[in-house]
Amino acid sequence: MLSRRAVPAALAALAVLVGVTAAGESPAAAAADTRPPTAPTGLTATDLGCATVTLSWSASTDDTGVAFYDLYHDGQAIGSTTGGVRTITVGVVPGARWGFYVNARDAAGNVSQASRTVSVTPPFCSPDTTAPSVPTGLTGQAVGTAVTLRWAASTDDVAVTGYDVRRDGTKVGVLTGSAGAPPATTFTDAGLAGDTTYTYTVVARDAQGNASQPSGPLSVRTGQTCAAVCGITQVTTERDLPWGLVQLPDGTVLYGQRDLFTIQAMAADGTGKHSIGKVPDAAGTNGEGGVLGLAVSPDFATDHWLYVYHTTTTDNRIVRFQYDGTLRTATRQILVTGIPRNKYHNGGRLRFGPDGKLYAAAGDGQDPDQAQDLANLGGKVLRLNPDGSVPADNPFPGSFVWSYGHRNPQGLAFDSRGRLWEQEFGNNVADETNLVVKGGNYGWPACEGTVGDACGTPGFIAPVQTYPVASASCSGIAIVRDVLYIACLRGTRLYRAVIDGADLTGIQQYYVGTYGRLRTVEPTIDGNLWLTTSTGGDKDSVPQNSNEKIFKVTLGQG
Structure with a gap:
């Protein structure tokens, strides 16, 4: 059976999953142990900064001993410690909500139920009052009653984190990025009326709520009939x-x-x-x-x-x-x-x-x-x-x-x-x-x-x-x-x-x-x-x- 720690190296985007195995554990002993540890308790978050947070928890119990603790945020694995270590510092993204919890694991691989969730929202590292640049190069093409828009990426002193797409002044789309990945610069607006002209603009946003001025308007006329959605x-x-x-x-x-x-x-x-x-x-x-x-x-x-x-x-x-x-x-x-x-x-x-x-x-x-x-x-x-x-x-x-x-x-x-x-x-x-x-x-x-x-x-x-x-x-x-x-x-x-x-x-x-x-x-x-x-x-x-x-x-x- 493959080891649970034979995971892709790219999981290290936020913290490295530690590749550890239990020394001295015989296959027979591992096979005989089917009881998982108790769920970890007492999870707390301390030393919350703009880029890291420290998490600590109380020991779980197990009939043969806890070998590892696995840390998750909202279902995604982000780090592990050995059984004797119940504190870990992990990277976070400023301004984003994080829901952390911990599972205990014994040497045979039995996994506990999860601890309670601790939610944190890291502060921003410094104030940002500069808005992104105005999106440029907005183009659009109608295929039936859907319109696909494209534009050139805006720039920002920190980072562009999203775009709002407006149709005739009403927001109809929100495109967001993630850590290391900018937001998309294309959007399809579907289910429109046939043979009708719509006017679009795009606004760029950063993580602290600064918004650009709208792009120049673009008018697109739809076709007669729907092709897809x-x-x-x-x-x-x-x-x-x-x-x-x-x-x-x-x-x-x-x-x-x-x-x-x-x-x-x-x-x-x-x-x-x-x-x-x-x-x-x-x-x-x-x-x-x-x-x-x-x-x-x-x-x-x-x-x-x-x-x-x-x-x-x-x-x-x-x-x-x-x-x-x-x-x-x-x-x-x-x-x-x-x-x-x-x-x-x-x-x-x-x-x-x-x-x-x-x-x-x-x-x-x-x-x-x-x-x-x-x-x-x-x-x-x-x-x-x-x-x-x-x-x-x-x-x-x-x-x-x-x-x-x-x-x-x-x-x-x-x-x-x-x-x-x-x-x-x-x-x-x-x-x-x-x-x-x-x-x-x-x-x-x-x-x-x-x-x-x-x-x-x-x-x-x-x-x-x-x-x-x-x-x-x-x-x-x-x-x-x-x-x-x-x-x-x-x-x-x-x-x-x-x-x-x-x-x-x-x-x-x-x-x-x-x-x-x-x-x-x-x-x-x-x-x-x-x-x-x-x-x-x-x-x-x-x-x-x-x-x-x-x-x-x-x-x-x-």
Whole structure:
């Protein structure tokens, strides 16, 4: 099994993950230890400056001893210490919010649940009152009812951190950069009226809120008809976090409230919204666990089965209930248990394939070694029969595992050829779109995207497409007429890519910064898309502390 510390060197963007192994630990002793340490307590942040912060915590306990502590910010690994060291100083970016937590790990590789999260916002190193230069060279081209803008990068005495795009004086896009990566200088404005003139300007911003004067105006006239993404309509709002979403054959929409652990029903136009019931035994993780993916039986018209992927206090699991207007909890069948859970990396997406089997995206539970361990369900794509049994033609006899070497997959969709596409969160380097094959190994933790010396390892399958995490961190995917749509959180955008054989071509970006973090995209039964936001409260387990939206996106026939 690959070591969890065979990680790409590029993870050192903020702090180096220390390559340490446990001396003197025999394979037999490691194999005999299956009990993880207790969660670290007492995490505090001190000596907060503009570039660094020091974090300290109390010792965890373990039956054989804590070997290491792993430090994360918002699900991304940024540093490690040995078991006797419980203080670490890490680099930060001024003005940005950081949510830190710690996991304990023993010599056998068992990983604890996470500590509480400590949030800090580093001050700026010095006052900045100089605005960026005015963006120049603004050009635009209309393709159908979408307009793509481009401009020359502005300059600043410190750094340009973003651009605001305005259409007829109203902000319609926000492009942001990240540490070491400037913001993009192109933007596509979609879903416009046909044969209409729109006037655009662009404003540059820096990290301390200084804004340039607007660029010179540019007027662009749209074409007569829509070519791709034709329009977006808000259907409803939601105070909790909508995560899984499905549409029934009769048009009813069901979606899960992640932190309330309930499922809502509504008409396709958003009317008649009401709860159909609460998922028994669901629990949060003070992070990203809860009621996650939903799927509807291919034979729903006759069997009425609704499938749910959810977190409990001990694991993630897949269950099914019959639904006949209410969630009939008395009919619950627990199909899969033991999927690792933690504050982050719970996976959660469900999707029925054209073969009638149920596929599930399972995260590594913040224990990267589990992604390569075929005896563990973490870091895998799983495949099961609708009744929860193991299909006889799965690649590993008696196992739900269909593919492995995944970090935190949250997107699954099938194309017209019956092939499975998967969307996966990277750590600090690259997110991935994978074309998943039976028994395939996708390389985590030795390889992230295509970065790392181990990426050429025989047997590792490379992603079809990678994306910098700052412009991606994508969750749900959907395929309509062999076009792939990808909903991105940190990247605050919707990608569109044409599936061409085993490649993705004509990649376009929509709604960049327009609606904030995007979580779930699903096909509608009439050939369009559902799209949900996840803008607030998605890194805790507090119910109804957000203000989310569910949209219907109208597509062209191209």
